[in-house]
Amino acid sequence: MRLLLRFNGLRNAAIGGADSERWLCSPSSSKKLGFRCIVTSCRAVLLPRFGGPEVLELRDDANVPDLKPNEVLVRARAVSVNPLDTSMRSGYGRSLFEPLLPLILGRDVSGEVAAIGASVRSLSVGQEVFGALHPTAVRGTYTDYAILSEDELTAKPVSISHVEASAIPxxxxxxxxxxxxxxxxxxxxxxxxxxxxxxxxxxxxxxxxxxxxxxxxxxxxxxxxxxxxxxxxxxxxxxxxxxxxxxxxxxxxxxxxxxxxxxxxxxxxxxxxxxxxxxxxxxxxxxxxxxxxxxxxxxxxxxxxxxxxxxxxxxxxxxxxTYMRADAEGLAQIRRLSEVGKLKIPVEKTFPITHVREAHEAKDKRRIPGKVVLELD
Ligand SMILES: NC(=O)c1ccc[n+]([C@@H]2O[C@H](COP(=O)([O-])OP(=O)(O)OC[C@H]3O[C@@H](n4cnc5c(N)ncnc54)[C@H](OP(=O)(O)O)[C@@H]3O)[C@@H](O)[C@H]2O)c1
The missing domain is CATH 3.40.50.720 (NAD(P)-binding Rossmann-like Domain)
Structure with a gap:
């Protein structure tokens, strides 16, 4: 069962979900944030140390931090595997990421808005969205609940599935x-x-x-x-x-x-x-x-x-x-082109998130040439 509520600080929030993802929103001690999202247990693929696919750990107790005013909590349905994910897992960017371990891999996401920060105007709870995090983000998208800023997300084209959408941004x-x-x-x-x-x-x-x-x-x-x-x-x-x-x-x-x-x-x-x-x-x-x-x-x-x-x-x-960077105008144009079928990235294979190690191994060993997507449901 899912229930929609309206608060002052966190403007909208969905409460409920399965046992493994039970969470609610409550007043935060921080006046600036207004409200705090408390997630008792949220699945995520953690990277505790650098190494091969075997270091990836699917946990159901990953922390979901408070939403900042410009942030959006996304119930992820599909996340794609980028070369950056496998290279970060192997230690690329260690000078930046090593002190921040464990981190969550993943840049792309497609899913539904579960809650929005106080200043978010362009998105609303329940809306289907897709987008991508900046290359240096530490809390990635391989999780049931990803956090992105408003300008990193846009409405998902209705004409494509979450799996197809997650391959693009x-x-x-x-x-x-x-x-x-x-x-x-x-x-x-x-x-x-x-x-x-x-x-x-x-x-x-x-x-x-x-x-x-x-x-x-x-x-x-x-x-x-x-x-x-x-x-x-x-x-x-x-x-x-x-x-x-x-x-x-x-x-x-x-x-x-x-x-x-x-x-x-x-x-x-x-x-x-x-x-x-x-x-x-x-x-x-x-x-x-x-x-x-x-x-x-x-x-x-x-x-x-x-x-x-x-x-x-x-x-x-x-x-x-050239380095990837969030760009609201670019994402809007990417959405428009995807909606009308002028921008597609074919998905070669999907894996359930529980098989994330297998997916990474397949990419490492070049067994799958095209895009791989992890599904969360
Ligand atoms: N700087 C950034 O912010 C940023 C962002 C995204 C990606 N990247 C990097 O950009 C690269 C591409 O990313 P991607 O997501 O597009 O990876 P990808 O989907 O895995 O594509 C790599 C493709 O390159 C082709 N290829 C390999 N050697 C080639 C050559 N000598 N000439 C022409 N094509 C060749 C292969 O396609 P064929 O089947 O045609 O051989 C291969 O499938 C990766 O190294 C990634 O780490 C950097």
């Missing part, structure tokens, strides 16, 4: 950040997506097509038909063809989701002067992991600046490390 917002916020692509421009077979690359193809750009991509042979069906004008198989000679002409923007030396060299050579090269493999996290935050961050900034100056001088292009 983190990847699509990363592509949005590169193409729209950094390169500011416009109608008629030529865009190259290196790695159009992956989730970010495929989202990038669809966003650039929706912006009426001419899109080329590199991907494996199995992804070529899908890239062309999504509107790419040229899809080059990186396993059998020489990319630079196959892709003629000059591009206004190159999004490199692979970001190895060879793709960086090729991408930069294919840009026109003034064009933007954006790699998803920025070195900030790996350098801070190696040297610590205090030394690693300045080294990363210096390396980025050196590359930016070097490429501006040698090729006349703009060089960027």
């Amino acid at each position: 983190f990847a699509a917002l990363t592509a949005w950040r590169a193409l729209k916020s950094t390169a500011r692509i416009t109608q008629g421009q030529r865009v190259l997506v290196v790695g159009g077979g992956g989730a970010v690359g495929f989202a990038a193809i669809q966003l650039a097509v929706a912006a009426e750009c001419h899109v080329s991509t590199t991907c494996g042979s199995e992804s070529i038909d899908r890239a062309m069906a999504a509107g790419a004008e040229q899809a080059v198989d990186y396993t059998t063809q020489d990319i630079e000679s196959a892709l003629k002409g000059q591009f206004d923007a190159v999004l490199d989701t692979i970001g190895v030396l060879e793709t960086e060299r090729t991408g930069i050579n294919l840009l026109r002067r003034g064009g933007h090269y954006m790699t998803l493999q920025g070195e900030a996290a790996s350098l801070t992991d190696r040297y610590g935050l205090a030394v690693g961050l300045p080294i990363a900034s210096a390396i980025l600046l050196k590359k930016q100056i070097q490429y501006r001088y040698s090729h006349g292009i703009e060089y960027w490390w």
Whole structure:
């Protein structure tokens, strides 16, 4: 049974649920928060230490903190597995995350609003929503009750399921950040997506097509038909063809989701002067992991600046490390495109959240090439 109540501080809240997720809202000791959510037992996949899939622990006593005024409590129905989840589990970002263990993995979520903070205006309790957390969030989405800020969520398109919706936001917002916020692509421009077979690359193809750009991509042979069906004008198989000679002409923007030396060299050579090269493999996290935050961050900034100056001088292009970031306007456009079927990320396989270790192992061992989603019910 679920009961809806209205409070002053926490504007709406649902009370009830199964024994494993019983919770209620009560006045908080903090006047600022107004009300406090007390969750007696909420399932979550905890990461107590870095390692292989076996370190993941599904617990039913994870803490749900008080909602801040701009935050939303989401009853998660589906969460997708991103490469960031498996690499964080293995220790990527340890300079930032190690002191904060145990943490909850997961960035993407699709579910229903269970409660909202005092200043939330755009969402209401019971509404179906989807969205994604920032890459550095410590309390992730592999849990029955995820907490995101209002600008990290939007209404879920009614035309797609929670499983389909959960596959989209983190990847699509990363592509949005590169193409729209950094390169500011416009109608008629030529865009190259290196790695159009992956989730970010495929989202990038669809966003650039929706912006009426001419899109080329590199991907494996199995992804070529899908890239062309999504509107790419040229899809080059990186396993059998020489990319630079196959892709003629000059591009206004190159999004490199692979970001190895060879793709960086090729991408930069294919840009026109003034064009933007954006790699998803920025070195900030790996350098801070190696040297610590205090030394690693300045080294990363210096390396980025050196590359930016070097490429501006040698090729006349703009060089960027791209990182996913919440963007309410981007998420709204992603929702609109998903609603009408112009932005999809195919889901290869789903696992119940109880099989999270199996899902991570399958991704680690590359047994499943496409998107994997964890279901919570
Ligand atoms: N900086 C950030 O904020 C951020 C955000 C999201 C993701 N990322 C990173 O970006 C990368 C992609 O993420 P994703 O979610 O799209 O991963 P994904 O869905 O697992 O896609 C990776 C795909 O890249 C393709 N690929 C591999 N080598 C290639 C090459 N040399 N040329 C062209 N395509 C190649 C493969 O597709 P085929 O089947 O076509 O071979 C593979 O499926 C990951 O490394 C991830 O960690 C960074």
